[in-house]
Amino acid sequence: MSFDPYAARAEFPILSRQVNGRPLAYLDSAASAQKPQAVIDAMVRTMTHSYANVHRGIHTLGNEATEAYEGARETVARFIKAAGPHEIVFTKGATEAINLVASSFGRDFQPGDEIVLTEMEHHANLVPWRMLAERTGAVIRYVPVTEEGALDLAAFRALLNPRTRMVAVVHMSNVLGTVNPVAEMAAAAREVGAAVLLDGCQAAVHAEVDVQALGCDFYAFSGHKLYGPTGIGVLWGKAERLEAMPPYQGGGEMIESVSLERVTYGPPPGRFEAGTPQVIEAAGLKAAIDWLQAQDRSAIAAHERALYDHTLERLRGANDIRIFGEAPDKGAILSFELQGAHAHDVAQILDRYGVAVRAGTHCAEPLMHRFGVTSTARASFALYNTREDADAFVDALDKARTFFA
Amino acid sequence: MTAAVLEHAPSPPEAALAELAEEFELLGDWEERYRHVIDLGRELQPLSPVERTDANKVRGCASQVWLVTEPQGDRLQFRGDSDAHIVRGLIAILLRLYSGRSPDQILNFDAKVAFAGLGLSGALSTQRSNGLNAMLARIRADAERLAEN
Numbered sequence: 001m002s003f004d005p006y007a008a009r010a011e012f013p014i015l016s017r018q019v020n021g022r023p024l025a026y027l028d029s030a031a032s033a034q035k036p037q038a039v040i041d042a043m044v045r046t047m048t049h050s051y052a053n054v055h056r057g058i059h060t061l062g063n064e065a066t067e068a069y070e071g072a073r074e075t076v077a078r079f080i081k082a083a084g085p086h087e088i089v090f091t092k093g094a095t096e097a098i099n100l101v102a103s104s105f106g107r108d109f110q111p112g113d114e115i116v117l118t119e120m121e122h123h124a125n126l127v128p129w130r131m132l133a134e135r136t137g138a139v140i141r142y143v144p145v146t147e148e149g150a151l152d153l154a155a156f157r158a159l160l161n162p163r164t165r166m167v168a169v170v171h172m173s174n175v176l177g178t179v180n181p182v183a184e185m186a187a188a189a190r191e192v193g194a195a196v197l198l199d200g201c202q203a204a205v206h207a208e209v210d211v212q213a214l215g216c217d218f219y220a221f222s223g224h225k226l227y228g229p230t231g232i233g234v235l236w237g238k239a240e241r242l243e244a245m246p247p248y249q250g251g252g253e254m255i256e257s258v259s260l261e262r263v264t265y266g267p268p269p270g271r272f273e274a275g276t277p278q279v280i281e282a283a284g285l286k287a288a289i290d291w292l293q294a295q296d297r298s299a300i301a302a303h304e305r306a307l308y309d310h311t312l313e314r315l316r317g318a319n320d321i322r323i324f325g326e327a328p329d330k331g332a333i334l335s336f337e338l339q340g341a342h343a344h345d346v347a348q349i350l351d352r353y354g355v356a357v358r359a360g361t362h363c364a365e366p367l368m369h370r371f372g373v374t375s376t377a378r379a380s381f382a383l384y385n386t387r388e389d390a391d392a393f394v395d396a397l398d399k400a401r402t403f404f405a
Numbered sequence: 406m407t408a409a410v411l412e413h414a415p416s417p418p419e420a421a422l423a424e425l426a427e428e429f430e431l432l433g434d435w436e437e438r439y440r441h442v443i444d445l446g447r448e449l450q451p452l453s454p455v456e457r458t459d460a461n462k463v464r465g466c467a468s469q470v471w472l473v474t475e476p477q478g479d480r481l482q483f484r485g486d487s488d489a490h491i492v493r494g495l496i497a498i499l500l501r502l503y504s505g506r507s508p509d510q511i512l513n514f515d516a517k518v519a520f521a522g523l524g525l526s527g528a529l530s531t532q533r534s535n536g537l538n539a540m541l542a543r544i545r546a547d548a549e550r551l552a553e554n
Binding site: 020341342343344345348349352374375403404 | 435436439440443468469488489490491492
């Protein structure tokens with residue numbers, strides 16, 4: 001198989017629009033990726049053909065909607081090589097998935113229990129643990145990030161001890177692009193009896209994920225970065241972990257029986273899906289995964305890497321660009337600073353040239369502190385980006401420089 | 406400031422806007438307008454580090470924005486700053502419109518319309534990344550407070 005980015009790009013209707021009179025070069029997919037027509041069609045088809053509330057339909061539409069929703073669960077399970085669909089919990093996003101684990105799995109944490117995070121975590125994998133620590137008296141330890149943007153593994157090992165209950169690490173950094181050696185880290189965590197949660201928001205998009213091979217207990221990712229819809233995310237949990245966990249929220253769908261005096265809860269994954277589930281979004285997510293799986297994913301990874309290398313090569317000559325994150329194992333995310341200009345300035349000027357990049361803390365303020373900056377600009381590449389996008393970015397950056405010189 | 410000066414009504418924001426409009430009229434495309442905004446920011450007197458306090462900070466996301474309010478008699482003087490060039494320039498415009506005005510003048514002036522008239526309509530978008538809206542809200546709140554006293 002091979003991969004043709006131009007053919008793939010043509011399937012994303014939004015990418016043909018113009019911004020400020022220029023062709024759009026969308027380099028903010030690490031925040032939210034655009035959607036192929038197949039995803040849009042699947043969601044519209046659900047609404048126009050098979051929509052009803054799920055799990056209670058005696059009627060045809062209810063059955064079709066249920067099949068769509070549970071079919072999506074099976075697709076997700078295969079996508080990350082889970083033991084089965086019973087290990088897949090749908091959430092509204094990765095943030096909710098991590099909150100669910102912190103709240104439910106963390107419920108019996110004791111004062112002095114330890115949670116290991118890293119300096120490169122997104123706030124979504126930081127704040128829920130901070131809240132848990134404040135509630136239970138647990139202590140958070142942080143794995144330091146090296147100058148090149150990798151985790152200090154020796155320091156990580158030194159942090160592990162019998163009090164370590166949870167190791168929660170990002171699989172691929174949304175700022176630095178670093179792909180962390182999470183299988184190795186999970187193995188070390190297991191040795192001290194700690195559970196492992198991986199934030200897979202970026203990695204699930206750009207790598208083949210096998211949750212069982214990774215040796216973790218929980219894996220979280222969102223639909224909207226995976227060329228799917230917003231409003232749906234995935235928590236994978238090992239069956240025995242999920243079974244031992246109390247519910248996160250209460251309501252319909254998650255119960256076995258309810259009387260005025262007593263409630264018994266249903267088994268996972270339904271136990272963690274209180275309320276009416278997102279059937280339209282699930283259909284969209286399934287379509288996104290099916291679409292992605294029909295592509296040559298290793299060719300996509302090579303394509304994204306080539307775009308990154310090309311961009312970096314063109315920037316190398318400039319002595320006023322600082323790059324954040326040059327670990328050997330990294331994805332196509334380029335965080336940078338243009339000397340003499342604020343990231344906000346850079347993003348604003350680039351936008352005028354039709355180039356969409358992100359500027360700010362990227363929801364990773366501790367990482368900004370680590371590198372002594374208040375913000376960075378970030379260009380992130382996805383499968384539909386082309387050499388033209390990369391060149392538009394560097395050309396616009398050359399123009400931006402003249403504004404601030 | 407002498408009593409004689411205070412007796413005169415301060416020149417209204419509309420006069421400052423007319424001046425700005427004249428400046429911007431001479432400029433061509435967006436590049437020239439942005440360059441001018443950046444120049445206005447460069448001319449803005451920066452706040453001293455001791456004034457860049459959390460209390461004076463206006464919540465933004467991508468860039469940091471500070472505002473110092475100094476009541477002088479029946480009017481309000483504002484000084485502001487940002488760590489981003491374009492935002493600084495936009496602040497300079499905002500201050501030319503609002504600083505040295507009476508609470509009434511401040512509360513009756515619509516900055517959104519003014520910015521749009523200068524061809525800078527995106528500047529006061531609802532996006533939180535740009536602290537300008539928050540700065541404007543604080544300017545208006547300070548004016549309301551002075552008007553009540």
